[in-house]
Amino acid sequence: MNITNPFTRSRYLMITAIVLFQVTGLPAQVLMDMERALDIAILNSPTMQQVELDLLRNHELLNAQRARLKSQFGLVLDPFEYERANRFDRRTSEWFLNESASSTGTFSINQRILPTDGTISLRNTFWYDYNNSQSPDAVDPISRTWNNRLYLELTQPIFTYNRTRVELQRVELSYETALLRYLLQKLSLERNVAQNFYTVYSIQMRLNIANEELKNNAESHEIIKNKVEGGLLALEELYQSEVNLATSRSSVYTSELNLLNAMDELKVVIGMPLSEEFELLAVIKADSVEVDPIMAINHALANRMELRQRAIDIENSMFNLLDAKTTNEFAGSITASFGIQANHEDLSQLFDNPTNTPSVGLTLNIPIFDWGERKSEIKAAEADLMSTEIDLEIEKIEIQVNVRSIVRSIKNLENQIVIQEVTVDNAKLTYDINLERYRNGDLTSLDLGIIQSQLSDRKMSLTNAIIDLKLELLNLKIQTLYDFEYQVSIIPEELLEEENN
Numbered sequence: 001m002n003i004t005n006p007f008t009r010s011r012y013l014m015i016t017a018i019v020l021f022q023v024t025g026l027p028a029q030v031l032m033d034m035e036r037a038l039d040i041a042i043l044n045s046p047t048m049q050q051v052e053l054d055l056l057r058n059h060e061l062l063n064a065q066r067a068r069l070k071s072q073f074g075l076v077l078d079p080f081e082y083e084r085a086n087r088f089d090r091r092t093s094e095w096f097l098n099e100s101a102s103s104t105g106t107f108s109i110n111q112r113i114l115p116t117d118g119t120i121s122l123r124n125t126f127w128y129d130y131n132n133s134q135s136p137d138a139v140d141p142i143s144r145t146w147n148n149r150l151y152l153e154l155t156q157p158i159f160t161y162n163r164t165r166v167e168l169q170r171v172e173l174s175y176e177t178a179l180l181r182y183l184l185q186k187l188s189l190e191r192n193v194a195q196n197f198y199t200v201y202s203i204q205m206r207l208n209i210a211n212e213e214l215k216n217n218a219e220s221h222e223i224i225k226n227k228v229e230g231g232l233l234a235l236e237e238l239y240q241s242e243v244n245l246a247t248s249r250s251s252v253y254t255s256e257l258n259l260l261n262a263m264d265e266l267k268v269v270i271g272m273p274l275s276e277e278f279e280l281l282a283v284i285k286a287d288s289v290e291v292d293p294i295m296a297i298n299h300a301l302a303n304r305m306e307l308r309q310r311a312i313d314i315e316n317s318m319f320n321l322l323d324a325k326t327t328n329e330f331a332g333s334i335t336a337s338f339g340i341q342a343n344h345e346d347l348s349q350l351f352d353n354p355t356n357t358p359s360v361g362l363t364l365n366i367p368i369f370d371w372g373e374r375k376s377e378i379k380a381a382e383a384d385l386m387s388t389e390i391d392l393e394i395e396k397i398e399i400q401v402n403v404r405s406i407v408r409s410i411k412n413l414e415n416q417i418v419i420q421e422v423t424v425d426n427a428k429l430t431y432d433i434n435l436e437r438y439r440n441g442d443l444t445s446l447d448l449g450i451i452q453s454q455l456s457d458r459k460m461s462l463t464n465a466i467i468d469l470k471l472e473l474l475n476l477k478i479q480t481l482y483d484f485e486y487q488v489s490i491i492p493e494e495l496l497e498e499e500n501n
Contacts, residue, residue, distance in 0.1 A: 031279055034193070038189070038190055040271060043271070044271025044272070046271075047185060048186065051178070051181050052182060055178045055179055055181075055182045059175055061175070062171050062174075065171040066168070069168070070111075071109055071111045072109070072110045073108075075105070075108075076105070077105045077106075078102070078105070080101070085098060086098070096133065100131045100132070102128060105125070105126050107123070108122065113164075115162075117161075117163055121153045121155075123149075123150070128146055129143070129145045130142075143345075145344070146344055146345070146350050147343050148342045148350060149342075151338060151340070151341075152338055154335070157332070158331070158332045159329075159330055160326060161322050177312055182494075186492075194470075196262070198284075200266050201280060202463060203258045205459075205463045206258070209460060210248065210251040211252055213452055214249060214251070217241075217245045217247075218245060220244070227441065240445040247449075263278070286417045286421070287485070288414055289473060289484050291476070293403070293404060295482075296403050296476065300403050300480040300481065303482075304480075306395055307392065307399070310395050314385065317387075318385060320384060320385075321382060321384075324377040325374075328370040328373060329367065329374070330364075331364075333363050334363075335360070335362075335363070336361075337358070337359050338358045338359075339356075339357050340355060341354065399479065402479055403479050409472050413469040416465050417462065417466060423458050424458045427454055427459075431451050431455045434451050477490060
């Protein structure tokens with residue numbers, strides 16, 4: 001039965017839930033399907049919470065790094081500084097008393113230049129100086145001066161790589177790595193939840209089959225009982241029928257206990273309180289899924305997040321190689337500034353006659369001999385880079401092998417399901433035929449019990465084969481990031497948004 005219309009599917013699921021509730025008799029407060037279980041697990045999983053916090057941390061670090069590239073405004077104030085001390089005059093070889101006081105304020109605007117790794121700054125320093133020197137040679141022992149300096153300065157590294165750009169790229173890669181780790185953990189959690197969910201479903205089906213078997217044995221027991229009372233069968237047949245009935249009741253009880261245990265395990269996996277009850281809501285169909293192996297492999301190689309992680313490792317190794325090449329490197333920097341400076345005892349006349357203060361400087365770092373340190377650092381970084389490149393190739397091969405294996409397994413499981421469906425149909429016919437023989441007295445209770453057990457085993461084998469197919473389809477979806485059941489790509493929206501940014 002193909003359920004394509006969402007309203008039809010919802011109605012079918014509700015009917016299934018009601019039937020399961022009537023069969024099991026378990027109290028149901030929460031209707032649990034796969035999506036609901038996964039949502040609860042994502043919300044409550046400690047591991048998911050940790051990777052989400054790590055993602056948040058890296059996102060904020062990226063925001064902070066981007067904020068550093070914007071203009072930084074600063075104000076430094078030294079409101080008051082006073083000093084009174086004896087000083088020695090080397091010219092006269094005499095000690096004298098000196099008293100000084102000052103007040104200073106500096107306003108600055110700093111802007112990092114991403115394309116060139118330079119820094120441009122605009123600074124203005126305004127300060128007041130008071131000085132009282134009680135030296136015998138002092139012409140004017142008391143000095144009061146207002147001062148101001150305004151200048152624009154550029155600092156530009158040369159003969160080296162752009163550290164500002166690399167620093168930003170490192171932080172961006174760290175955030176992307178955290179995002180990939182979060183998404184991969186989410187897929188891993190989905191697999192874990194699915195395995196436990198289908199385990200509960202399998203035991204639920206086992207309980208349904210056990211109840212059906214109990215019902216059949218109860219009916220056959222009544223038939224035997226009536227025939228024994230009518231003298232048509234020996235008393236031993238009644239005893240065997242009672243054994244079969246007791247065995248069926250035991251199977252139902254055991255299945256109920258197993259179901260409760262499996263439900264508890266699912267609660268633990270998804271972080272649901274053990275005291276809270278839920279009712280399983282699931283419809284599992286054995287639909288044939290067309291899988292193109294070549295398309296599956298290509299989609300996996302183009303979108304698997306593990307491959308992007310390896311690519312990020314390569315980029316980080318290349319950055320490490322850049323760092324290694326800067327060991328004892330020949331590099332330098334140019335510093336240039338232009339501004340005006342003014343000094344006057346009268347504040348109102350401070351800017352009457354300012355002085356231009358241009359400056360320029362060149363600094364070079366020239367290594368001479370480092371005993372092979374730089375060469376060894378570069379070789380070590382190159383070896384690490386080659387190792388990460390090999391990891392990428394190994395990952396690609398493993399992905400192809402896994403996808404090919406899963407595709408083959410899906411084909412095999414689909415064949416097994418077809419066989420199991422035929423086997424179940426035949427087992428049902430066999431049971432119906434032998435039940436009629438049993439009613440006619442041509443078959444013993446022991447033989448009918450064996451045939452009943454065979455029918456139950458065939459039904460469970462079919463259920464387990466369908467579950468195995470569902471798990472393999474889920475595994476294929478995780479391995480390829482493509483849902484072949486619905487023929488849609490499942491690349492996470494977070495990853496698409498990151499690529500667009």
